[in-house]
Amino acid sequence: MDELQRFVRRWERERKARVEAETLLEEKSRALYHEKEEQLALIERLKETQSQLALAKKLKQAQSKLVQSEKMASLGRMVAGFAHEINTPIGVAVGAASHGSDAVKQLFRLLEQDEVAEEELEDGLATIGQAAELTLSNLNRAAELIRSFKRTSVDQSSEKSRVFNFQELIQDVINSLHNTFKRTQIAFVIECPEQLNLDGAPGVYTQVLTNLIMNSFIHAFAQGTEAGNIGIRVHEPSGSKLALEYWDNGAGMDEETQDRIFEPFFTTNRGDGGSGLGLYICYNIVTTQLAGSITCNSTPGDGVRFYIEHEI
Ligand SMILES: Nc1ncnc2c1ncn2[C@@H]1O[C@H](COP(=O)(O)OP(=O)(O)OP(=O)(O)O)[C@@H](O)[C@H]1O
Numbered sequence: 001m002d003e004l005q006r007f008v009r010r011w012e013r014e015r016k017a018r019v020e021a022e023t024l025l026e027e028k029s030r031a032l033y034h035e036k037e038e039q040l041a042l043i044e045r046l047k048e049t050q051s052q053l054a055l056a057k058k059l060k061q062a063q064s065k066l067v068q069s070e071k072m073a074s075l076g077r078m079v080a081g082f083a084h085e086i087n088t089p090i091g092v093a094v095g096a097a098s099h100g101s102d103a104v105k106q107l108f109r110l111l112e113q114d115e116v117a118e119e120e121l122e123d124g125l126a127t128i129g130q131a132a133e134l135t136l137s138n139l140n141r142a143a144e145l146i147r148s149f150k151r152t153s154v155d156q157s158s159e160k161s162r163v164f165n166f167q168e169l170i171q172d173v174i175n176s177l178h179n180t181f182k183r184t185q186i187a188f189v190i191e192c193p194e195q196l197n198l199d200g201a202p203g204v205y206t207q208v209l210t211n212l213i214m215n216s217f218i219h220a221f222a223q224g225t226e227a228g229n230i231g232i233r234v235h236e237p238s239g240s241k242l243a244l245e246y247w248d249n250g251a252g253m254d255e256e257t258q259d260r261i262f263e264p265f266f267t268t269n270r271g272d273g274g275s276g277l278g279l280y281i282c283y284n285i286v287t288t289q290l291a292g293s294i295t296c297n298s299t300p301g302d303g304v305r306f307y308i309e310h311e312i
């Protein structure tokens, strides 16, 4: 009897232990199942993040390609403008030189005659003198254009550092855009210390100023059909800080536009060829290459004002 009781008790204990073990096993396998589900979800999320990262990388590449091609396009525009611009002084110089050469031939013919009136000689010489002067002044203008173009194009394509005069740089930029502005009623108001020489990459400023000026032409003055002023004011550097104010008194922009102007691809001019990269490029150049800041202030109908500041 004792033995039977012991057997039953042991059997009870073992059964209990078995049930406990089974419950534990069940719990464990349920937990394992959850863990597996969580891991699967994690893998899914990881995959998603990876593809988002790849997408972001692709987007960044596309953006930098666009920035690069925009740079090349602006260089192309400058070359075209320059070719057009230099045509006039060269054409006038060629005409004047050929006029002078005719006058010399005429003078030789006069000298072959037995008698020549002094007045005729004087007239001939005066014509030659005028032709020479006209040739010289136009060739000087062409040479100045070539120098300015050379500085600007090298600066824009190489981003090399050198010591440059800021006033001269502003003038070079305006020269390079002369063709765009010559038939408009837009005047430039430049205030810059004459002796401001900087050591840096001038192409950086060339590009920022060109973009800002072209924006004023297109957006502020309706493609140059409206009159107004564009101002560039460079303050005498205080300490090591350079401050530049760029302004126009054109159309200005509303707050909503103002909030988004530095975003890539933001443009109010999509239908008319705007890519919305101009100010994005300016922002990038100022904040990364110059380690500075650029901000904008504008009231609709009252123009824009950009402030650029950086350490020199
Ligand atoms: N001087 C300005 N006056 C009024 N609005 C301006 C001026 N400059 C910029 N904007 C506004 O800011 C927007 C963004 O300028 P951004 O230069 O980045 O692009 P975009 O000029 O439209 O195109 P892109 O420069 O690429 O050809 C413009 O579409 C315009 O609405």
Ligand SMILES: [Mg+2]
Pocket: 211, 214, 215, 277, 278, 279
């Ligand atoms: Mg623009």
